[in-house]
Amino acid sequence: MFKKIMTFLFVSMFLFGSLTPLCADEATLQKQIDSLKSALPKFAIPMREVGDRFQNMYFAAKGGNWGLAAYMSKYMNGSMNPAMVTKPAEYESWKSFYTETFAPVNKAISAEDFKAFEKEYNTVIDSCNGCHAGMGYGFIKLKKLSEPADSGIDYGLKSKAADVPK
Numbered sequence: 302m303f304k305k306i307m308t309f310l311f312v313s314m315f316l317f318g319s320l321t322p323l324c325a326d327e328a329t330l331q332k333q334i335d336s337l338k339s340a341l342p343k344f345a346i347p348m349r350e351v352g353d354r355f356q357n358m359y360f361a362a363k364g365g366n367w368g369l370a371a372y373m374s375k376y377m378n379g380s381m382n383p384a385m386v387t388k389p390a391e392y393e394s395w396k397s398f399y400t401e402t403f404a405p406v407n408k409a410i411s412a413e414d415f416k417a418f419e420k421e422y423n424t425v426i427d428s429c430n431g432c433h434a435g436m437g438y439g440f441i442k443l444k445k446l447s448e449p450a451d452s453g454i455d456y457g458l459k460s461k462a463a464d465v466p467k
């Protein structure tokens with residue numbers, strides 16, 4: 302009996318002695334994670350990059366700089382990564398947009414086919430706007446620029462879509 306009581310006391314001390322600070326550490330850790338999360342961009346900041354890279358992609362394809370077009374597409378998608386953490390549900394919509402709706406644009410880039418690219422590019426603009434409207438941002442309606450968003454790149458340099466390092 303005495304042995305049982307001692308074991309009980311020992312186990313309780315062990316549990317309460319170590320669990321309390323463990324819980325406190327977890328709470329601190331959670332607080333740190335939450336504050337890191339709140340400092341990460343949600344949709345608005347990466348969407349600015351999406352917008353610019355999407356415009357630039359067109360001029361790269363038009364100029365035959367297919368490597369640059371593929372690169373713009375790759376990092377247009379990559380720029381949305383913080384939303385995986387900050388807006389996981391909405392990120393899923395972006396993910397399916399990029400992997401499914403946007404796939405024909407990527408296919409035309411891989412095929413280095415400007416005619417197909419232009420057709421798919423123009424079509425996808427409606428889907429970009431459709432998501433904006435669906436998420437309550439119908440006032441963000443895209444229009445094609447007459448020049449790239451970033452004029453400091455040579456869009457006419459000839460390259461292959463496969464030139465983008467993995």
Ligand code: HEC
Nearest residue numbers: 344345348349351352355394395398429432433436438441
């Ligand atoms: C999954 C839904 C979704 C898709 C798909 C989407 N957007 Fe957006 N976009 C948004 C939301 C939501 C905002 C408003 C920002 C916010 O909620 O924080 C936005 C904002 C923008 C903005 C304004 C950014 C600013 O603050 O200046 C641009 C530009 C933009 N999107 C471009 C595009 C382009 C180009 C495409 C297609 C290639 C696209 N978006 C596809 C959801 C989407």
